[in-house]
Structure formats: C-alpha cells, structure tokens
Amino acid sequence: MSSLNKPLIILGAGGHAAVLVDILRQQRRDIMAIISPGNDVLRPVFDGLSRWHDNDDVLQCAPDEVELVNGLGSLPGNTHRQKLYGDFVCKGYVFAKVIADSAVISPYAHLGDGVQVLHKAVVQAGTDISENTIINTASVVEHDCCIGAHNHLAPGSVLSGGVHTGNSVHISTGAVVIQNINIGDDVVIGAGVTINKNVAEAVTVYGARPFVKTH
Numbered sequence: 148m149s150s151l152n153k154p155l156i157i158l159g160a161g162g163h164a165a166v167l168v169d170i171l172r173q174q175r176r177d178i179m180a181i182i183s184p185g186n187d188v189l190r191p192v193f194d195g196l197s198r199w200h201d202n203d204d205v206l207q208c209a210p211d212e213v214e215l216v217n218g219l220g221s222l223p224g225n226t227h228r229q230k231l232y233g234d235f236v237c238k239g240y241v242f243a244k245v246i247a248d249s250a251v252i253s254p255y256a257h258l259g260d261g262v263q264v265l266h267k268a269v270v271q272a273g274t275d276i277s278e279n280t281i282i283n284t285a286s287v288v289e290h291d292c293c294i295g296a297h298n299h300l301a302p303g304s305v306l307s308g309g310v311h312t313g314n315s316v317h318i319s320t321g322a323v324v325i326q327n328i329n330i331g332d333d334v335v336i337g338a339g340v341t342i343n344k345n346v347a348e349a350v351t352v353y354g355a356r357p358f359v360k361t362h
C-alpha cells in the first residue's frame with residue numbers, strides 16, 4: 148500500500164524520470180534522491196536534488212521508510228524497467244503511484260502500485276490497471292478496461308471500453324484500440340495503428356492496411 152507522506156527515491160535520471168520529477172515537484176512531494184548510475188548531464192528539472200550513483204544505495208533506507216519511483220522509460224523489447232521493479236519488490240520496497248494533477252481518474256477505477264498516469268491522461272470508471280504500468284501523456288483508457296502489469300500506453304493512445312491487455316504490452320504513440328478487444332502478453336502495437344481484432348500474445352502489429360468498401 149503506497150502513502151503520500153513517505154520520501155521518494157527516483158530510480159533513473161533520463162527523459163521519463165524528468166517528466167515524473169516535474170509532476171512530483173509541482174505537487175511538492177518530498178524527493179530524497181534521484182539515482183543516476185551513469186555520467187549523464189543532469190537536466191534542470193533535477194536541480195537541487197541529491198544524486199546517488201548506484202541503485203543499491205536505496206538499501207541504506209529500510210523498505211518502510213521510503214517509496215520508490217520507477218524513472219526508467221519503456222520502449223518495445225526493453226525489459227529493464229520491469230526487472231528493476233521486480234528486483235526491488237522482492238526486497239520489500241513499494242513503488243509509489245505518480246498521478247499528474249491534470250490527469251482525470253475515475254474514483255471507480257483501480258490503480259495498482261507504481262502505476263504512473265501522466266498529464267491529461269484519462270482513466271474511466273470500472274477500469275483496473277495493474278502494477279508498474281505507464282499511462283502516458285494524453286492517453287485515454289475508457290470504461291471497464293483491464294490493463295495488465297508492466298504495460299506502457301504511450302502518448303495519445305486510445306483504448307475504447309472493455310479492452311483487456313495482458314502483461315508487458317506496449318501500445319505505441321497514437322495507436323487506437325476499438326471496444327472489447329483482447330490483447331495478449333508481450334504484444335507491441337505500433338505507432339498510429341488501429342486495432343479492431345483480438346491480438347495473440349508475443350507479436351508486433353504495425354503498418355497501415357486501409358480497407359476501401361463501396362457503399
């Protein structure tokens with residue numbers, strides 16, 4: 148169970164982490180540190196925050212003293228974000244939810260630990276979103292959807308009512324899924340694609356295939 152009061156440690160210091168820290172600073176959340184293992188040039192949004200260099204630096208804090216924020220972004224085929232989440236959950240740590248103030252979340256939706264809902268995203272009533280999933284900027288998850296763990300709904304993607312996704316699904320920027328579709332585990336839906344049939348697990352769907360129907 149996550150709390151709004153515990154100090155946060157941000158794992159990662161790239162573009163996705165920058166968006167999250169921006170949201171959290173606007174909400175005046177207590178950020179204890181960001182962890183940036185490399186020699187990245189730090190962005191202005193991180194100014195004034197303590198910088199740690201190793202993910203294991205988290206272990207100096209007991210799991211009940213802090214909450215973690217998964218600052219790694221998610222692209223098709225890259226499992227670092229999911230692995231990082233699993234490694235720290237196994238050690239007893241909890242990942243905080245990050246919800247932008249401009250997001251619209253129904254009180255009748257359920258969000259799992261570590262779910263991130265970014266600016267202008269909408270999550271409608273009856274929807275369930277499992278752990279460590281990103282609902283990215285301006286994406287829409289309509290009523291009664293069931294979204295698996297470790298999904299990434301990239302910016303501007305739209306899931307109509309009653310869509311079910313498995314775990315580790317990536318729905319790319321601007322993709323659209325019509326109502327009551329089932330999408331299997333480990334699927335990638337390409338940018339801008341419209342999905343109107345169920346998708347079996349572990350496939351990538353991309354490219355335009357317009358139909359022309361005579362009236």
Ligand SMILES: CC(=O)SCCNC(=O)CCNC(=O)[C@H](O)C(C)(C)COP(=O)(O)OP(=O)(O)OC[C@H]1O[C@@H](n2cnc3c(N)ncnc32)[C@H](O)[C@@H]1OP(=O)(O)O
Pocket residue numbers: 221222223283301302318319320335336337338339340351352353354355
């Ligand atoms: C805040 C953020 O930035 S979050 C990150 C958002 N980014 C995303 O969501 C990533 C989206 N990625 C995609 O859509 C990718 O194109 C994928 C994953 C669907 C496919 O990637 P790959 O398997 O590497 O395919 P690849 O790039 O080799 O393209 C193969 C062919 O399909 C075409 N193609 C690839 N994706 C698409 C697409 N979405 N729509 C139409 N055509 C496409 C390519 O142009 C290429 O055609 P060509 O051979 O005639 O040149």
